[in-house]
Amino acid sequence: MGNNENKKDILPAEPSKQIQLVVNRPNMNETTIDLGNVLHNMKLKRRVFAWVLVLCLVIGVSAPLLLYQFNKPMLKVSSVVTLRYEAPVKVLEKKKDGSDEKEWVIPEDPEYAPVSDLSAPDGSDLDLNQITSAYVLQNALDRVKLSRPISAGTLRNNIAIQTILTEESQRTKEALSGLADAKNADAYSQLQKAEMKYQNRFVVSLTNGFGDEESRTKTELTDAELKQLLDMILTIYNEYLVNTYADTKLPEDAFSMIDVTAQDVPDSVDQLRTGVQNLIAYCNEKTDTVKAYRSWQTGRNLADWIEILETYSNVNVDYLDALVTGSAITRDKTTLLSSWKFALRTAKNELDKVNENIAETQKILANYKNDQVVISQQESDATKTTTAATEYYNKLVLQQAENYEKAVALKATILDYEDRIQRLEAQQGTEVTEAVETELTRAVALAKELYQGVRSHMEELFTSQMYTTFEDHSAAQGKAESFLAASAKKMVIGGVVGVILALGLWFLAALAPEFTKNSEFRIKEGSGIAAEGRGS
Amino acid sequence: MKKTHWLRNTLIVLIICGLVGTLIAAIQFSKEAGRTSASATIQFSFQGAGEGKAPNGYPFDLSGVTSEEVLNNALETSGLKDKYTAEQLRENITVTGVYPKAIVEQMTQYVSLLDKDAESQAAVTDYHATEYSIVLYNDFDSSISSETLTGLLGNILTAYRSNFTKTYGVTLGNDLFIAGISEYDYAQQLDVITESAEQEKRYAQEMAEMAPDFRVEGKGFGDIAARYNAIISDIERLNASVTINAISRDPERLKMQYETVIKAQQFKLEALNEELKRIEEQIKSYEKNGIVYISAGGEITQIGTDKTGTYDKLVAKRKEVTDQITTVKAKIALYQGRLADMTGTAKAENEEETTVALTDAEKNALLEKTEKEMEELVAKKTAVSNEFAAMLDAYSTQEINESTVSVTALRYKAPSVLSGTFAVLLVKTAGPFCVLGFIVCLVLLIISRRKEEKAKS
Numbered sequence A: 001m002g003n004n005e006n007k008k009d010i011l012p013a014e015p016s017k018q019i020q021l022v023v024n025r026p027n028m029n030e031t032t033i034d035l036g037n038v039l040h041n042m043k044l045k046r047r048v049f050a051w052v053l054v055l056c057l058v059i060g061v062s063a064p065l066l067l068y069q070f071n072k073p074m075l076k077v078s079s080v081v082t083l084r085y086e087a088p089v090k091v092l093e094k095k096k097d098g099s100d101e102k103e104w105v106i107p108e109d110p111e112y113a114p115v116s117d118l119s120a121p122d123g124s125d126l127d128l129n130q131i132t133s134a135y136v137l138q139n140a141l142d143r144v145k146l147s148r149p150i151s152a153g154t155l156r157n158n159i160a161i162q163t164i165l166t167e168e169s170q171r172t173k174e175a176l177s178g179l180a181d182a183k184n185a186d187a188y189s190q191l192q193k194a195e196m197k198y199q200n201r202f203v204v205s206l207t208n209g210f211g212d213e214e215s216r217t218k219t220e221l222t223d224a225e226l227k228q229l230l231d232m233i234l235t236i237y238n239e240y241l242v243n244t245y246a247d248t249k250l251p252e253d254a255f256s257m258i259d260v261t262a263q264d265v266p267d268s269v270d271q272l273r274t275g276v277q278n279l280i281a282y283c284n285e286k287t288d289t290v291k292a293y294r295s296w297q298t299g300r301n302l303a304d305w306i307e308i309l310e311t312y313s314n315v316n317v318d319y320l321d322a323l324v325t326g327s328a329i330t331r332d333k334t335t336l337l338s339s340w341k342f343a344l345r346t347a348k349n350e351l352d353k354v355n356e357n358i359a360e361t362q363k364i365l366a367n368y369k370n371d372q373v374v375i376s377q378q379e380s381d382a383t384k385t386t387t388a389a390t391e392y393y394n395k396l397v398l399q400q401a402e403n404y405e406k407a408v409a410l411k412a413t414i415l416d417y418e419d420r421i422q423r424l425e426a427q428q429g430t431e432v433t434e435a436v437e438t439e440l441t442r443a444v445a446l447a448k449e450l451y452q453g454v455r456s457h458m459e460e461l462f463t464s465q466m467y468t469t470f471e472d473h474s475a476a477q478g479k480a481e482s483f484l485a486a487s488a489k490k491m492v493i494g495g496v497v498g499v500i501l502a503l504g505l506w507f508l509a510a511l512a513p514e515f516t517k518n519s520e521f522r523i524k525e526g527s528g529i530a531a532e533g534r535g536s
Numbered sequence B: 001m002k003k004t005h006w007l008r009n010t011l012i013v014l015i016i017c018g019l020v021g022t023l024i025a026a027i028q029f030s031k032e033a034g035r036t037s038a039s040a041t042i043q044f045s046f047q048g049a050g051e052g053k054a055p056n057g058y059p060f061d062l063s064g065v066t067s068e069e070v071l072n073n074a075l076e077t078s079g080l081k082d083k084y085t086a087e088q089l090r091e092n093i094t095v096t097g098v099y100p101k102a103i104v105e106q107m108t109q110y111v112s113l114l115d116k117d118a119e120s121q122a123a124v125t126d127y128h129a130t131e132y133s134i135v136l137y138n139d140f141d142s143s144i145s146s147e148t149l150t151g152l153l154g155n156i157l158t159a160y161r162s163n164f165t166k167t168y169g170v171t172l173g174n175d176l177f178i179a180g181i182s183e184y185d186y187a188q189q190l191d192v193i194t195e196s197a198e199q200e201k202r203y204a205q206e207m208a209e210m211a212p213d214f215r216v217e218g219k220g221f222g223d224i225a226a227r228y229n230a231i232i233s234d235i236e237r238l239n240a241s242v243t244i245n246a247i248s249r250d251p252e253r254l255k256m257q258y259e260t261v262i263k264a265q266q267f268k269l270e271a272l273n274e275e276l277k278r279i280e281e282q283i284k285s286y287e288k289n290g291i292v293y294i295s296a297g298g299e300i301t302q303i304g305t306d307k308t309g310t311y312d313k314l315v316a317k318r319k320e321v322t323d324q325i326t327t328v329k330a331k332i333a334l335y336q337g338r339l340a341d342m343t344g345t346a347k348a349e350n351e352e353e354t355t356v357a358l359t360d361a362e363k364n365a366l367l368e369k370t371e372k373e374m375e376e377l378v379a380k381k382t383a384v385s386n387e388f389a390a391m392l393d394a395y396s397t398q399e400i401n402e403s404t405v406s407v408t409a410l411r412y413k414a415p416s417v418l419s420g421t422f423a424v425l426l427v428k429t430a431g432p433f434c435v436l437g438f439i440v441c442l443v444l445l446i447i448s449r450r451k452e453e454k455a456k457s
Helices: A003-009 A035-044 A046-070 A128-132 A134-141 A152-157 A167-181 A185-193 A225-243 A263-285 A286-290 A304-324 A333-367 A391-426 A434-463 A483-535 B003-032 B060-068 B067-078 B084-089 B101-113 B118-126 B146-168 B178-184 B187-208 B221-242 B251-285 B310-343 B346-348 B360-399 B421-456
Strands: A021-022 A032-036 A076-082 A086-088 A091-094 A104-106 A112-114 A159-165 A198-206 A371-376 A383-388 A470-474 B034-042 B093-097 B130-139 B291-296 B299-303 B405-413
Touching: A032 A035, A032 A128, A032 A483, A035 A046, A035 A483, A035 B118, A046 A286, A046 A483, A046 B421, A076 A225, A128 A134, A128 A225, A134 A152, A134 A225, A152 A159, A159 A167, A167 B178, A185 B093, A185 B130, A198 A225, A225 A470, A225 B093, A263 A304, A263 A333, A263 A434, A286 A304, A304 B187, A333 A391, A391 B251, A391 B310, B003 B421, B034 B146, B060 B067, B060 B093, B060 B130, B067 B084, B067 B093, B067 B146, B084 B093, B130 B146, B146 B405, B187 B221, B187 B360, B221 B310, B221 B360, B251 B310
Parallel strands: none
Antiparallel strands: A021 A032, A076 A198, A076 A470, A086 A112, A091 A104, A159 A198, A371 A383, B034 B130, B034 B405, B093 B130, B291 B299
């Protein structure tokens, strides 16, 4: 474009084509800016401002991306944990301090049911802080290979645990909060005292970016590592629960101690019987769920083992006992007799002691006065009385029942010993034959096999997932948005702002020469009037 | 600045910025994603897998993949037992459940809002992954070849599948008594077979409930249970013959056993009766709380209840003792009956039956017959047990095989600059440099254009 053309361009337009822009100026009557000129100026400056437009657009679009790089939101992964074990069923009782308030307590002989709140397997409140304990976190860190090292301390700061109220408690809380907001004085105290119940599940979240609160640079793990770490923390927490609460006591081996050749035969048979009975009692103690577990090695469950042991007791121990007792088989009749007599005396002494306890407790119970409660009514003089058994009275009653049980067991033992002694004294002792020893050896070997079977079954059970899953957690979830998707909205806004800014600058740049022209014109005009005045 | 110059200069700046960014991205990539790995997908499609239950009905997870047994087996199969340890492999294996997008979204929503909507809760807490991604990273030997690493992971998964088949399959163990059954007297032998048949029948019934449609050659677990019932009927018939005819290898010893058991149970009964009497006295004398209801201001208050449940406990104890007495009495009756049959008292008491004693020849013939019948019974029971065991094996094979526990997408991964990860890193690192360079170029261009404009005007 030539200079002449440029000069033509800046010539004023014809009056009919002019749009007058009036700017209120205090010292001047009026100032007019020709918008056509402004647009014309814009056209003239397009070669510069087209690039300014591009620049602003680029800055507007790329600024959110750059900002994201420096200040990106940290990924938070979460996992829902559900408790899966049986816990004692609590009952609602009045507090022992005599107040009217009630509390949930575990009864002395509780029933067990799948946990429905945040109770530990022993019925106490579950300590969720153990999730962030040094034991759990350090073990988790030791078992996961991370690209960047982090300490248990910094890891702890990024873990959050959210418990979930039951629907009923949630409603109570909302209702009381509403009243509290309305400045209801009672609502405050009720809100503080309200017994809130939680669901048997909670949410654990782990946020990326590890380091002190004050430090500018945070250690970042990859998304996969973060999920893996949270999974491991919850796996270790499950192990902690199993180690703390699971009853992993194995049955005691009473059969390995039986020395068939050295011990007297009746003693060995007694030991066999006691061992089998203890093993049956051990199996019987377990819950129904545990009893029903079928082994993948033998296809048996604990209920089957109980029946096998009972059959063994009948067909082996009782049958052997019949032979030993019937023929008075012993290595040394005198020693055996004195040993049984001693055992009889001990049992009798024990029974005397228990009987004494029974008599003493009976005396106390007979004279014991329970609390008498007198109830009077406000509007009438009539009163009513009732009795209330004290805690001590109830304890005595139950203690007495236990005493009876002990006495019964001792009495049965005494009768058994008396019978045995009587029989042995009536018979001439028979030497232990090879056949008896062989049968006893076979019985002991089978007992050992049964014991090993129960032990293996329990070992398998203790390592099975059915027994070792105290908490079941969903896989850690949480997805970071891609940096483009996360900044898309900001990029659009930035681009638009950039374009508007560039257009504004363009317009102002086109407007500025018009102001300059006007002021030059006014100066010229002013100086013309002055010259005219001087001339006149 | 002329247009061509500007374009050329901008291009140069952009290339330099891009190169610097690429270099930084490459350094970062080699530092972060330097680990080679082998990965695979394992999928479970047997019945119950979606509920987190193994074919035997118990919960399962993939922790077995990193078990000592599986890793050692895999190392042995790969011939790397002397080179690496199970511990080294365990540290480098990750197992991740693959969740469908919808479940992930529901979970994220649940977590962020703690949505108490039942459907949301069910999806979040009851979903069990049936597909798992398994990655074996190579952090233990930089010289390991891609084939060896992939082969090792393949062997780990093969070993795991065997372990899974074994651990979550169903099986029938050996009969503990059957090996030495001939050593026992007939009555004991019958007790042993009864116990074993009853036990296996219960197992067959459980399996029939779990897999009612399962069939092998037209037979199901229910049919096996029915066959055990038939054996139990045979046992009862033989038992009647053995008891009534007092067939025994050592009648005196058997008689002694019955007497001893009866005596021991009678002692127990005597003691239990005494305990029952005392507990009843306790229940009678127990001072139960009086209960008074007071109505005031529309509210009913209850005063006095036995919160500790002592009275109820006493009643429960009474029931327990009564139950024990019933059991003991039944046992006494059983053994007394057997004893009566042995001694002939029962026959004498029954007028309709003849009390003719058996001759020695008859006794021997009966003994021989019993011995034969017993052998047949054992053989019959063993045959049913074998059939049951075979059926359990078939069930395990049907439920756990290559199509129900399948391994797919076994591949080797090495950090590559052609990978998507590198592309993202490149955009993230080189992008800002390029943008910055472009902005600088634009600023310079604008300045030069401005100068041009000024010069023109």
